[in-house]
Amino acid sequence: MCIICISPKGAPQPTHEQITTMFRRNPHGAGYMALRHGRIEIHKGFMILGDLLRQLEREQFTADDVVVYHFRISTQAGVCPEMTQPFPVSDTLNALEALDVNCSLGVAHNGIIRMTSNGSTRYSDTALFVNAYLPKLIRTPADLDDPGIAAILEQLTGSRMVILDRSGKMMLVGAFIHDKSGLIFSNATYKPQKFTYEPVKPFTESADLWYDFS
Numbered sequence: 001m002c003i004i005c006i007s008p009k010g011a012p013q014p015t016h017e018q019i020t021t022m023f024r025r026n027p028h029g030a031g032y033m034a035l036r037h038g039r040i041e042i043h044k045g046f047m048i049l050g051d052l053l054r055q056l057e058r059e060q061f062t063a064d065d066v067v068v069y070h071f072r073i074s075t076q077a078g079v080c081p082e083m084t085q086p087f088p089v090s091d092t093l094n095a096l097e098a099l100d101v102n103c104s105l106g107v108a109h110n111g112i113i114r115m116t117s118n119g120s121t122r123y124s125d126t127a128l129f130v131n132a133y134l135p136k137l138i139r140t141p142a143d144l145d146d147p148g149i150a151a152i153l154e155q156l157t158g159s160r161m162v163i164l165d166r167s168g169k170m171m172l173v174g175a176f177i178h179d180k181s182g183l184i185f186s187n188a189t190y191k192p193q194k195f196t197y198e199p200v201k202p203f204t205e206s207a208d209l210w211y212d213f214s
Helices: 016-025 049-059 093-097 125-137 141-145 147-157
Strands: 003-007 030-036 039-046 067-071 100-103 105-110 160-165 170-173
Touching: 003 016, 003 105, 003 160, 016 049, 016 067, 030 049, 039 049, 039 105, 067 105, 093 125, 105 125, 125 147, 141 147, 141 160, 141 170, 147 170
Parallel strands: none
Antiparallel strands: 003 067, 030 039, 030 067, 039 100, 105 160, 160 170
8 A cells, every 4th residue: 555755845854753653564665755956866675674764864854855755565566676666757667666866757656556557577556657647647847736637647546646846846646644743644554553452351151152052
């Protein structure tokens, strides 16, 4: 299913605890894209939580940075660094496999896209959709402000997506959780799991246990 976490300009970055929770609940690899100097920088392929935390410590992101984080659960193409997200929007399919890339338009997705779930062992349903459809639908920065395009994407995918361009424009597709902290999440798996326990009732012998059904 995955989760997207968005830190828009002015919002804090997710806490160490939130990063850890999102990774553990979506454990098939992670990545992020950040808006920097008029371009989108994507770094992904973090298959071990400690590697991601050390990289984010080096980044030293602040509330001035626009950052989109993605944590994956695989539904197609297996568990591999190349199919972690975000992806650059490109009509060249193998460009989506790059682990470190600068681009003008990046995307992260949460959900299963049935129309591109074709059983590929190399490319995820998201990668196939991004490659085949997004370059045709998002052609200019103005397209990211078009609610009609957002509606088309939601209808095609039935899921949630964030698209970020190098000017800082952002399109959200689908329903997101807007946390009071200012962070935006695509689902609730940023929250720690809560386990409830019911006390075991003492065994009471019942006549039914000894009923002769013969």
